[in-house]
Amino acid sequence: MVRLYTKHLNIGYGERIIVKDLSIGIPDRKITAIIGANGCGKSTLLKAITRIHKYESGAVILDGKNIANENTKALARKMAILPQTPESVSGLTVAELVSYGRFPYQKGFGPLTKRDYEMIEWALQVTRTSEFKDQSVDALSGGQRQRVWIAMALAQDTDIIFLDEPTTYLDMAHQLEILELLEKLNVQQGRTIVMVLHDLNQAARFADYIIALKTGQIVKAGSSEEVMTRDVLKEVYQIDAEIGRDPRTNKPMLMTYNLLKGVTI
Amino acid sequence: MIQADLVTKQRLTFISLLVLIVLTVATGLGLGDASLSYQRLLPTFFGQGTFQEEFILFSIRLPRIIITLLAGMALALSGSILQGITRNELADPGIIGINSGAGVAVAIFFLYFPIEVGPFLYLLPISAFIGSLLTTSLIYIFSYKRSSGFAPIRLVLTGFGFSMALSGVMIVLISSSERQKVDFIAKWLAGTIWGTDWPFIWAILPWLIVLLPFTLYKAQRLNLLSLNEPVAIGLGLAIEKERMMLLLSAVALAASAVSVTGGISFIGLMAPHIAKALVGPRHQLFLPIAVLIGSWLLLLADTIGRNIASPDGMPAGIVVSFIGAPYFIYLLLKK
Numbered sequence: 001m002v003r004l005y006t007k008h009l010n011i012g013y014g015e016r017i018i019v020k021d022l023s024i025g026i027p028d029r030k031i032t033a034i035i036g037a038n039g040c041g042k043s044t045l046l047k048a049i050t051r052i053h054k055y056e057s058g059a060v061i062l063d064g065k066n067i068a069n070e071n072t073k074a075l076a077r078k079m080a081i082l083p084q085t086p087e088s089v090s091g092l093t094v095a096e097l098v099s100y101g102r103f104p105y106q107k108g109f110g111p112l113t114k115r116d117y118e119m120i121e122w123a124l125q126v127t128r129t130s131e132f133k134d135q136s137v138d139a140l141s142g143g144q145r146q147r148v149w150i151a152m153a154l155a156q157d158t159d160i161i162f163l164d165e166p167t168t169y170l171d172m173a174h175q176l177e178i179l180e181l182l183e184k185l186n187v188q189q190g191r192t193i194v195m196v197l198h199d200l201n202q203a204a205r206f207a208d209y210i211i212a213l214k215t216g217q218i219v220k221a222g223s224s225e226e227v228m229t230r231d232v233l234k235e236v237y238q239i240d241a242e243i244g245r246d247p248r249t250n251k252p253m254l255m256t257y258n259l260l261k262g263v264t265i
Numbered sequence: 266m267i268q269a270d271l272v273t274k275q276r277l278t279f280i281s282l283l284v285l286i287v288l289t290v291a292t293g294l295g296l297g298d299a300s301l302s303y304q305r306l307l308p309t310f311f312g313q314g315t316f317q318e319e320f321i322l323f324s325i326r327l328p329r330i331i332i333t334l335l336a337g338m339a340l341a342l343s344g345s346i347l348q349g350i351t352r353n354e355l356a357d358p359g360i361i362g363i364n365s366g367a368g369v370a371v372a373i374f375f376l377y378f379p380i381e382v383g384p385f386l387y388l389l390p391i392s393a394f395i396g397s398l399l400t401t402s403l404i405y406i407f408s409y410k411r412s413s414g415f416a417p418i419r420l421v422l423t424g425f426g427f428s429m430a431l432s433g434v435m436i437v438l439i440s441s442s443e444r445q446k447v448d449f450i451a452k453w454l455a456g457t458i459w460g461t462d463w464p465f466i467w468a469i470l471p472w473l474i475v476l477l478p479f480t481l482y483k484a485q486r487l488n489l490l491s492l493n494e495p496v497a498i499g500l501g502l503a504i505e506k507e508r509m510m511l512l513l514s515a516v517a518l519a520a521s522a523v524s525v526t527g528g529i530s531f532i533g534l535m536a537p538h539i540a541k542a543l544v545g546p547r548h549q550l551f552l553p554i555a556v557l558i559g560s561w562l563l564l565l566a567d568t569i570g571r572n573i574a575s576p577d578g579m580p581a582g583i584v585v586s587f588i589g590a591p592y593f594i595y596l597l598l599k600k
Binding site: 047050051052072073074075076077080081082083087089090091092093096100101103104106108109134152153156 | 267268481482485488489492493494495496498499500501502503545546547
């Protein structure tokens with residue numbers, strides 16, 4: 001089933017068109033990864049779907065309605081977005097930032113309800129950030145801060161969560177920690193996760209559905225088996241890839257690669 | 266979800282500022298060319314004074330002090346809003362062309378619409394108000410792009426350009442007019458509290474009564490706007506609409522103040538900044554503090570200004586600049 005899809009989407013910055021005529025469905029209750037070379041339009045696509053960037057033409061449809069015509073606060077109760085590395089938040093505590101995730105539910109002067117407090121508590125717990133909830137966000141390490149931002153998106157209590165490169169700037173252990181958290185949310189609570197990832201092996205390991213983009217167009221969209229092939233990677237990244245199997249998860253895995261001869265990137 | 270000790274700190278700061286303002290008002294009431302001794306203040310206030318004492322208190326000093334307090338509040342609130350929506354700590358009503366727009370309107374009105382003194386006095390604030398509103402609308406239109414919408418940084422740059430251009434217009438206007446008339450305009454530009462009669466209170470008070478609660482109501486939205494744009498959109502904030510409404514409020518507040526006090530800058534820059542340093546960046550907490558700091562600063566500046574130089578005193582705007590300009594440089598250096 002597909003609740004969310006794009007229809008002939010054209011996205012650009014000024015004159016420059018980044019994504020051309022893109023129509024794709026996001027599988028419900030699955031983890032979707034968007035991959036592609038630098039500048040291929042992955043983040044742009046994510047921003048357009050989440051109404052952060054205005055697109056030129058086409059439509060993004062959620063539950064049968066064009067999101068451009070929907071109430072933005074109502075949309076925020078259906079989908080949450082964690083943008084790429086948000087900047088510092090000058091002096092806010094962790095719990096305060098997470099409480100901002102309840103904004104779509106607040107009315108009037110915005111006092112928090114019992115339900116709000118429960119959701120904030122839950123979001124802090126699953127992201128294991130409760131222990132420093134009274135600390136300033138700026139004082140945390142990169143990995144901790146990323147978990148706090150994810151907690152804020154979780155407090156929004158949405159069926160769909162978008163993340164733009166959630167593992168960037170984190171070390172290997174913290175990267176895995178974030179991805180396992182997202183996997184848990186998907187498996188245990190059936191939340192739809194859509195994320196832009198740079199690491200192909202992480203995409204292959206965690207995503208049920210991979211969308212491979214090149215210059216704003218889809219090269220291949222499907223399971224990791226379908227996307228992690230020599231031909232697709234050659235097309236997407238201009239590399240000569242050696243694909244094997246992850247001995248632990250049995251998912252396809254990029255073992256090693258060379259640049260294609262005679263190609264300038 | 267604000268920590269309790271922060272709220273306590275804010276309450277204490279609020280009360281301290283109130284006390285400071287009351288003390289400054291009391292001091293200011295007893296200072297001036299005409300004598301009204303401190304011992305006679307309270308009796309006069311409660312109707313026990315002579316005709317002369319009552320005149321000084323109720324017709325000269327009190328209205329001026331109240332207008333100064335209100336104007337300081339409006340400027341501080343306006344600056345707080347602007348810093349929030351532009352995510353720029355150096356934003357001030359001056360940068361979105363309030364002062365220069367109002368200045369040009371006052372100059373044109375003063376030079377080319379010679380009418381009687383009576384109605385003139387009350388039409389001047391209106392023309393200043395319209396002038397700043399027009400200027401800000403133009404700046405908004407010029408900084409809006411269809412493809413990417415409204416970018417705060419473009420607003421700041423366009424606003425700066427407009428201020429420069431309008432200053433040029435002012436010079437052209439002034440240099441070709443009579444000396445006597447230039448004097449008034451020059452005083453206006455320097456920020457002399459010139460509207461010192463009770464009716465002028467009505468040029469500011471209604472705006473504050475409506476827009477102060479409105480801004481406090483929007484405090485959480487301002488928090489989100491000053492946080493990060495994509496995050497604010499993701500949380501369901503209609504940022505274009507909110508920004509537009511808040512910008513209009515900021516313009517109305519600053520324009521109403523400037524129309525009575527003349528071109529006063531730096532209050533809108535300093536007050537929110539000091540308030541944030543005292544109680545942190547949450548709008549719910551720092552807005553009331555900023556408003557009080559703004560009114561106190563302007564009152565202090567005017568009290569000093571009108572007693573420092575005889576016979577006319579020094580414009581409050583210039584006294585404010587003595588404190589404001591170094592503060593601005595300090596902020597720049599700190600960045």
